[in-house]
Amino acid sequence: MASVPASILDAVGNTPLVPLRKVVPAHSARVLVKLEFANPTGSMKDRVAKAMVEAAERDGRLPRGGTVVEFTGGTTGVSLAFVCAAKGYPLELVFSDAFSDEKRLMMQAFGARVTDVKSVNHRITAALIREMVETARRMAEKPDHWFCNQLSNRDGAAGYHPLGEEIWRQTDGAVDAFVQSVGTAHSIHGTTEALWKHRSQIQIVAVEPSESAVLSGGATGAHQIEGIGIGYLPPLWDPKLVNEIRTVSTPDAQAMSRRLATEEGLFVGTSSGANVVAALEVARRLGPSATVVTLMVDSGLRYLSTDLFRTA
Numbered sequence: 001m002a003s004v005p006a007s008i009l010d011a012v013g014n015t016p017l018v019p020l021r022k023v024v025p026a027h028s029a030r031v032l033v034k035l036e037f038a039n040p041t042g043s044m045k046d047r048v049a050k051a052m053v054e055a056a057e058r059d060g061r062l063p064r065g066g067t068v069v070e071f072t073g074g075t076t077g078v079s080l081a082f083v084c085a086a087k088g089y090p091l092e093l094v095f096s097d098a099f100s101d102e103k104r105l106m107m108q109a110f111g112a113r114v115t116d117v118k119s120v121n122h123r124i125t126a127a128l129i130r131e132m133v134e135t136a137r138r139m140a141e142k143p144d145h146w147f148c149n150q151l152s153n154r155d156g157a158a159g160y161h162p163l164g165e166e167i168w169r170q171t172d173g174a175v176d177a178f179v180q181s182v183g184t185a186h187s188i189h190g191t192t193e194a195l196w197k198h199r200s201q202i203q204i205v206a207v208e209p210s211e212s213a214v215l216s217g218g219a220t221g222a223h224q225i226e227g228i229g230i231g232y233l234p235p236l237w238d239p240k241l242v243n244e245i246r247t248v249s250t251p252d253a254q255a256m257s258r259r260l261a262t263e264e265g266l267f268v269g270t271s272s273g274a275n276v277v278a279a280l281e282v283a284r285r286l287g288p289s290a291t292v293v294t295l296m297v298d299s300g301l302r303y304l305s306t307d308l309f310r311t312a
Helices: 045-059 075-087 101-109 126-139 157-170 186-198 250-264 270-286
Strands: 017-019 030-035 067-071 091-096 113-117 145-147 177-181 203-209 244-248 291-296
Touching: 017 157, 030 157, 030 270, 045 075, 045 157, 067 075, 067 126, 075 091, 075 101, 091 101, 091 126, 101 113, 113 126, 126 145, 157 186, 177 186, 177 270, 186 203, 203 270, 244 270, 250 270, 270 291
Parallel strands: 030 291, 067 091, 067 145, 091 113, 177 203, 177 291, 203 244
Antiparallel strands: 017 030
């Protein structure tokens, strides 16, 4: 008889890994995608939210009954709201109209209080992210408030060590490249650390918006790939943990998200589309004897109020 998890938090992780069948060109490497939308809230960020909150509990930064404070583009916010609801912590989130309404509604459904910072034309820019960070920092100055501060939180990468172990196990060690888009950089760094403990020759490919290619040394800019591309170098970005950086435009990422839905039956957000665009480029280069793994970061259900899936 299968064991029953002690709580909903124990349902985080151990997501399926499946092959792409139709969008991969001939003579390319096998491309496998990790279905992170199978986590409880529908995204990979359940992993990092749980890890950051539990680390703060252990060392006393988050006191019993304390309030968690964070800035968010919504995905981490939803996951923090889920974790805080399960553990009984009040949560204050700083959000923006640059991100989808579904994320706001989900955060509020879990009981979070949401404060807004207005964007310019619903676009994600470095100035917007910095204003959100500073707003959250000021809010967290109150007694018994803990500022999660995901961008500078060194507990974040460890939340993705299990993800790397799952990929290694599910592929029986037959993984040649891992491709992942960069927001905080926790997911790519944590997964890399786990994979490289097994085989340091695995190629790690970071993905960022071409409109704001700061990791590649380009200029900051505005884009509409939610969850990635903060417009400046993430504080914990470590180029030594990456072999290559690829850029993907917002239109190309959106187009791939739509193709994944209609051709592969994968209903995912724009950063997942960007991951696959880059993964296909890597797969073409490596050839049919190789295996490339990337992530389906979150569910397309979070983007129905945006233009992503509108056909008219």
